[in-house]
Amino acid sequence: MLRSRAALVLPLIVLSACGNVTVGSGSSSSPSASTSASPPTSSGYRVLFTSTTTSGSQVFLYDSASSAPQQLVSLPADNPPDVRFISSQRIAYTDSTNLQASKIVTVDLSTRASTTEVTANGYIPAFAYSHDGSLLAYLVHEAAGKAVLHVRRNGQETSLALNPIVGRGVGRDDELRLEYAPDDKYLLMVDTFVGNQGQAPETGQFLVLRSADNTVAFLPPAGVSSNATMATWARRSDRLYYRDAIGVRTWDAGSTSVGTLVTALHWYDPAVSADDRDIAYTEFDTQFVPHVKILDLQSNHVSPTASAPRSHPILVTAATLWYLEEQPCQSECLAGPSQSSGRVFAYTLTSKSETSLPFTDVHNLSQLAVASR
Secondary structure (H helix, E strand, O other), rough: OOOOOOOOOOOEEEEOOOOOOOOOOOOOOOOOOOOOOOOOOOOOEEEEEEEOOOOOEEEEEEOOOOOOOEEEEEOOOHHHHHEEEEEEEEEEEEOOOOOOOEEEEEEEEEOOOEEEEEEEOOOEEEEOOOOOOEEEEEEOOOOOOOEEEEEOOOOOOEEEEOOOOOOOOOOOOOOEEEEOOOOOOOOEEEEEEOOEEEEOHHHEEEEEEEEOOOOEEEOOOOOOOOOOOOEEOOOOOOOEEEEEEOOOEEEEEEOOOOOEEEEEEOOEEEEEOOOOEEEEEEEEOOOOOEEEEEEEOOOOOOEEEOOOOOOEEEEOOOOOOEEEEEEOOOOOOOOOOOOEEEEEEEEEEEOOOEEOOOOOOEEEHHHOOOOOO
């Protein structure tokens, strides 16, 4: 999923089908329009989303002040690009159409000029820019399962070799995330496609590094936290949230211990509101149906949203979240018993109502590009 927080909301929508290969419906290279109501525009926002079809992927910019998405990038069919804002006028995306030479490319939105920032020998599954844009971190999966984390500062690059990855699964518990803390002093890296944290924790697949010298600042405690996952930073402090076998845990920068926020909560896709008051997340019921809920961080009270199946929430404002409609898999589904229908809804926390958004082919929402400036 990375930018300074304060006024302009810049959500990212990444579109791909179950298994991240093709869209769930339609074959057009342009985004599908819904006949339902338009999204709320009171606070204003911009959206990046990727429309992926059998013929290729196109990155679009949608502005709440306009009804016409603008196509920014067109790529051949392959791995859908990871795309996000660096600033209000600059975006970055991954080009992994050639897995042996993946790239990170930036685009100036005012001139539409593009620049290749990184070319890597391998697949780049995740990257992150610091909020001030001075740091770039990216993960590379090389041949024979080799994984390397790269960090670039002022043109100088350092790398950290991670545990080798023999093979990768695809499931709901898997997470790939690079995310800088709000003050850019720490970098979170989560690469939990395999449970190999116990091999060598100092080079494992869940790390918090100090940005100043790339030394390890935090590792989840051994034992119950050995396969920690589904993590995210608070928006205004260097507090980390993640889950393990106990429940949802917290770590504050500089602390030598972890706290427990909620026991026995097996959350997915946590997204923190800009005011640090709420966390939206997905939870599965006893029938394996996903629902989006809201955890009030002041009272620890949990509130439901829509009763219908929903997943992958992102908080675009303190009072509004977006999430995906889920439906049972019609055939084999690698990530679980349900998958996105492609429809996106906005849910208002104050009125407890939802509105259909004008996108019908979206299959993944990334919190990492929801930012305020």
